[in-house]
Amino acid sequence: MNFAGCHKKIDKNDLAEIVDLSADAIISLDGAQKIVLFNAAAEKIFGYHAEEIIGQSLNILLPHSLHKKHNEYIGAYGRSEDVTRPMGLRNDLFGITKSGERVPLDITIQKHSGTGACHFTAICRDISHRLEQEKRIRENEALLLSAQRVAHLGNWQWFIDTNEYYWSEEVYKIYEQDPDIIKPGYEAFIGTIHPDDRPRVEKVVRDALESLNPYRITHRILLPGGREKIVEVRGEVICNEDATPIRMDGIVQDITESWNREQELILAKRQADEANIAKAQFLATVSHELRTPLNAIIGFSAMIAEEQLGKINNPTYQKYAVDVNKSGKDLLGLINDILSVTSYELGSLKFQPSEFSAQSLLDKTMPIIHDKALAKNIHIETTLAQNMPDFYLDPDHMQQIMAHLIDNAIKFSKENDTVKVKLDYIEDEFIIDIIDQGIGLEDEDIKPVFDLFVQKDMNINRLYGGIGLGLAIVKNLVELQGGRVQVKSRPELGSCFSLYFSNEKKDAKYHN
Numbered sequence: 119m120n121f122a123g124c125h126k127k128i129d130k131n132d133l134a135e136i137v138d139l140s141a142d143a144i145i146s147l148d149g150a151q152k153i154v155l156f157n158a159a160a161e162k163i164f165g166y167h168a169e170e171i172i173g174q175s176l177n178i179l180l181p182h183s184l185h186k187k188h189n190e191y192i193g194a195y196g197r198s199e200d201v202t203r204p205m206g207l208r209n210d211l212f213g214i215t216k217s218g219e220r221v222p223l224d225i226t227i228q229k230h231s232g233t234g235a236c237h238f239t240a241i242c243r244d245i246s247h248r249l250e251q252e253k254r255i256r257e258n259e260a261l262l263l264s265a266q267r268v269a270h271l272g273n274w275q276w277f278i279d280t281n282e283y284y285w286s287e288e289v290y291k292i293y294e295q296d297p298d299i300i301k302p303g304y305e306a307f308i309g310t311i312h313p314d315d316r317p318r319v320e321k322v323v324r325d326a327l328e329s330l331n332p333y334r335i336t337h338r339i340l341l342p343g344g345r346e347k348i349v350e351v352r353g354e355v356i357c358n359e360d361a362t363p364i365r366m367d368g369i370v371q372d373i374t375e376s377w378n379r380e381q382e383l384i385l386a387k388r389q390a391d392e393a394n395i396a397k398a399q400f401l402a403t404v405s406h407e408l409r410t411p412l413n414a415i416i417g418f419s420a421m422i423a424e425e426q427l428g429k430i431n432n433p434t435y436q437k438y439a440v441d442v443n444k445s446g447k448d449l450l451g452l453i454n455d456i457l458s459v460t461s462y463e464l465g466s467l468k469f470q471p472s473e474f475s476a477q478s479l480l481d482k483t484m485p486i487i488h489d490k491a492l493a494k495n496i497h498i499e500t501t502l503a504q505n506m507p508d509f510y511l512d513p514d515h516m517q518q519i520m521a522h523l524i525d526n527a528i529k530f531s532k533e534n535d536t537v538k539v540k541l542d543y544i545e546d547e548f549i550i551d552i553i554d555q556g557i558g559l560e561d562e563d564i565k566p567v568f569d570l571f572v573q574k575d576m577n578i579n580r581l582y583g584g585i586g587l588g589l590a591i592v593k594n595l596v597e598l599q600g601g602r603v604q605v606k607s608r609p610e611l612g613s614c615f616s617l618y619f620s621n622e623k624k625d626a627k628y629h630n
Contacts, residue, residue, distance in 0.1 A: 143242035146235075151176050151192060154235050163223075163244050165216035179213050181220070192238065195229065202228050213242065222249050270372035276304065277365050278327075283307070292349065292372045294341045312338035312346065323353070327363055330355050336373070348377040412450050419443035455587040469515070469598050473508045476541045482513075483520040490525060494533045498524065501540045509548065511619060515595045522588040523552040523615050530556035530613070543621070550617040559607035567605060568593040 137144050138158045146155035152175060156168040164171075164179055171178070177185045195203060205211060205225040212220040224243040230236050272288030283302035290297050293310050300306055311319050315337040326333040332354045339347050353368035421427055423439035430436045480500055491498055509516065520539075527537040531554045538553040559567065568589050596603045596617055607613035 141243075143244075144239060145176070145179070145242065146239040147176055147237055148235055149237045151189070151238070153178075155239070160242070163215070163221060163242065164213060170216075181212055181214055195227065196237075200229065201231075202226060222246055271369055272371075273367070273369050274302070275365060275367050278363055289370055292347070292370060293339065310339045312340055314338075319351075326353055326355055326366070330357060330361070330363065336377075347372055348374045412446055412453065416443055416446040416450060419446060452587075455591055467594070467598065469512050471511050471599070472513060473510050474513045474516075475508050476502055476506045479509070479513070479516055479520060480539070480541075482517050483524065486517075486521045487524045487528065490528050491537070494528060494531065494535075496528050496531055496534070497536045499536055499538045501538070503542045506541060506543045506548075507621060509619070510622075511599050512595075515599060519592050519595050519617070520550075520552075522592050523617075526588055526615075527552050527554035527556065527613075530554060532556065546621045548617075548619040548621060552615045553612065554614075555612040558609040558611050558613055559605070560609055564605050564607060568603070 137155070140157060140159055143160035143163045144155060144157040145153060145160050148154050152173055153171050154173075156166070156171045160171075161167060177188070180188055203226070205227055211223045211225050213223050215221055222245050224245045226241045228239045228241070230239065270288070270292060272286040272290075272292055274286065274289055275284040277283075281304060283304065283306070285297075285302040287297075289302075290300075293300075295306075295310075308316060308320065319335060319337050322333045322335045325331075332352065334350070334352045336348065336350045339349055341347060349370050350373050351368060351370045353366050355363045356365040356367060358364050419439050419442040422430070423436060423443055425436070430439075480502070484498065484500075487498070490496075524537060524539060531537060535555045537555075538551070540549075540551040540553070542549045542551075592615075593603055596619075599619065600622075601617055601619040604616045604618070605613060606616070
């Protein structure tokens with residue numbers, strides 16, 4: 119060993135220190151394969167102290183199955199011209215510790231040419247940690263492959279300079295190609311795309327290379343035999359330090375099943391929407407047709423009840439006329455509600471704003487709900503802020519909204535209760551509160567309360583009348599005018615319905 123430039127020769131103490139400080143096990147053998155050197159790293163790996171192992175046969179550190187083979191191997195190696203030879207090129211190597219455990223080793227053996235005590239030296243490295251890491255990598259790769267199989271997702275790379283492609287195993291499965299026949303490449307990739315989708319895909323890839331932005335595209339691919347699949351492809355451009363594209367990484371996922379389900383849902387929704395439109399059109403037509411004869415019934419029953427056509431000697435007949443008139447008005451109100459809902463769904467409900475005062479809104483609403491409040495002896499308490507400017511909303515819609523909300527409050531109040539109607543103006547916003555002391559709502563009942571045909575109790579023999587149209591109409595008419603409606607409620611303590619409208623004049627428009 120020649121250490122050129124050293125002023126002093128390395129003495130035995132230095133060599134001993136080098137051997138003992140080595141992180142690898144150093145084990146030297148004599149001609150009879152007895153151990154003559156066993157450093158500190160060897161002690162750590164095999165669990166023996168040097169005093170226990172010096173003079174022992176090397177077989178003490180080898181699996182029993184290798185004793186004979188190892189002796190033959192050392193003999194052959196001794197007769198060869200090799201000075202240094204790595205072991206384990208064909209098979210994994212293991213040593214046996216003092217406790218009998220197997221430890222994986224990476225071993226290089228050296229042959230000494232001198233006449234000293236050392237004939238062979240083995241440099242052994244414990245590779246347990248490395249093998250464990252490799253095991254985890256293999257397990258992770260297996261998990262990745264499994265996840266890709268389950269998700270029908272593969273990954274790919276395109277090395278732009280060399281035009282080389284890498285496809286994962288799942289990519290080949292998605293495209294149903296044989297990796298032994300098809301070489302991955304841009305041409306192979308483009309060749310799988312449906313001809314009608316090809317220009318769009320090529321443009322997306324070009325744009326990504328120019329902008330250096332990721333891309334995402336869904337398109338069709340053609341399989342052997344002419345079948346089609348739907349795939350989603352994502353790509354990301356990788357650049358060098360000069361911002362020059364050098365590689366594109368990406369994934370491809372077979373989304374055929376989810377795509378087909380989505381298309382089925384879209385078709386089902388379209389058919390449902392068409393059915394709803396047909397239903398709404400039918401209801402609108404029927405409502406219009408019913409109103410004409412119903413108006414006649416209401417009008418003639420009113421004339422009879424008021425004895426406009428002559429005296430009715432039988433009071434019972436007069437009472438019947440009053441009942442017919444009241445029932446006709448109730449039915450007309452229901453028909454008008456249905457017509458309002460169907461008009462909103464068909465997009466034909468008009469929004470025609472004009473200026474009007476808050477007091478005029480109350481004056482027109484109160485007569486509508488007077489009889490119902492009187493029937494339950496409900497007191498309607500109104501409060502009007504002094505600084506209220508005029509509304510610029512649709513007066514007919516607002517009257518309908520107020521009537522429905524106050525009617526709702528009366529319906530769910532107890533006899534002799536008070537319903538409060540408060541109109542306020544705060545920070546350029548109109549606020550209308552309708553407060554009752556009725557049965558209230560549970561938290562889970564508040565959200566669906568504005569849905570069609572929903573009431574707190576929908577049993578056929580429910581205590582409260584109506585079919586659940588009023589609040590749905592309120593929500594439609596409020597949102598049509600750019601407002602919002604909120605509900606606060608507690609069971610058995612009552613509810614507060616609040617309307618909010620900004621004080622902005624809006625041009626007349628139509629609901630779409």
